[in-house]
Amino acid sequence: MLTGGTGFVGKALCAYLRQHGYHVITVGRADNVQARALDYQVISIDRQTEWTRILDDVDVVIHLAARGHVMKEQLANPLDAYRETNVDGTLNLARQAAKSGVRRFIFVSSIKVNGEQTLLGKPFAADDIPAPEDAYGISKLEAEQGLLILSKETEMEVVIIRPPLVYGPEVKENFASMMKFVASGVPLPFGAIYNQRSLVAIDNLVSLIITCIDHPAAVNQVFLVSDGEDVSTSDLLRRLAKAAGVSSRLIPIPAGLLNMGLTMLGKKMIAQRLLGSLQVDISKTQEMLGWAPPVSVDEGLLRCFDAEG
Template identity: 60%
Template structure:
């Protein structure tokens, strides 16, 4: 029996992962979250409070693997006075607090869900980010994830606890929020969108593909002390993605072919360059190391993953 502690177990990724872990008879899992969900009678949930103050010494006894999905997520309009300090408090100090306790308790492996933002914000000229590329975060969130990664690797080297780092790009699936949810609503409303001639390339990862990869990293020998990029293995333009979303929900995406250069110009005038980058720019990831080292491939295609966004089932 492998005993697993999982943080963020009520979140988007963590809740799906908790469900799948519980289907494996050789796993015993404790789901940790900041506070207990009000509408749950789930006996596997444990409240731990703030990451940087949590004391898990009792719960970690006999734990084999610690999976850390909880974090202060990327926030588009951050209202705190010092976003970097807040990201560091939660994503760096909180992560390392838990990791030190895990190492002291004899946990064998610490699996950390990081972000592709550690690599950077964009790729171009047909190039893709690789797992072993030099990190180049451009915002406070990406920097905090990189600093957490670096602290974990140092701790692992000092204590012998194995560290596995997974960097996903945008994650989508049932219940997704943020920009992807906004895009779904626009297509659902049938609004005409000036995105019918975008020829960028974006890598995404469906929630079920990401969860499958995380589970593979629980005990695969080759995962120890490695960094992996996650992805569906298929890259899409924004135009293709919108059409795929429409197909998945059974509604045509109404797309107007406006040149990307014109859209970029308009976004710059309106002070929305960051939004334009996500819609018009490319961000590709190379998952060949992940697939080869772990003998893994994404179990679901993008088309299947998009369809599952609208299937309400576990």
């Protein structure tokens, strides 16, 4: 059973699973505009949601559905809203899954559980002490903690995956905007940014999730995932331009000036993402699971534009 089956990752994962002979049941909220494509629709994903009839004969649950990270949060207490879906909703599903005899529960969490940024050359590791800084990251950590406790109380196995930014065909929001700016040939002031960031192509994330369905070493473990190659913002933009078949037009403005300007404009979080580093160490994932990213950064970026026709 796959929750969030109409989402960015969910659609790609569902397509792969079905192409390779898995029987997949997709579930999501009924208010989703693509809900008609789901096998089952639920009104909400919270502590009240009834899953029993859907879980009948399900061997593995892959839980993608969540209240996603909101850049411009309008709620007075966003943590309550995140907890309703990401903590209460996740643990309610997991408890019912364990009771129904589900063998394994794969939870796609977030690198935000580790934190928001790293020192250059000091990547996050899977077993680091978590340090989430926002409500979304806190809710994902609390869900992880509840799942690991549940795994000790029941026979259900739990696997947790924390991806950084995921990109690929049909990606939306900030990465889609970046692609659009690069493809348009608009000059961008990011030619002298020497940070390092880990990303993950959607094909690589799907590959790891598939590996975790049956791998015996994945039981009750936390894994980080990336493309295995970190890139600076400047390098990413140049490689995006190459993938789009256009010339990169980057102006080498110092990072300090950009940071000051963006901060003055109230864009501190955007400055952090564009100028700061966020690296992840996937050595545990590779060594325990014998896994390696099947798609390179350049191939992943090329597929983004190939999908646009």
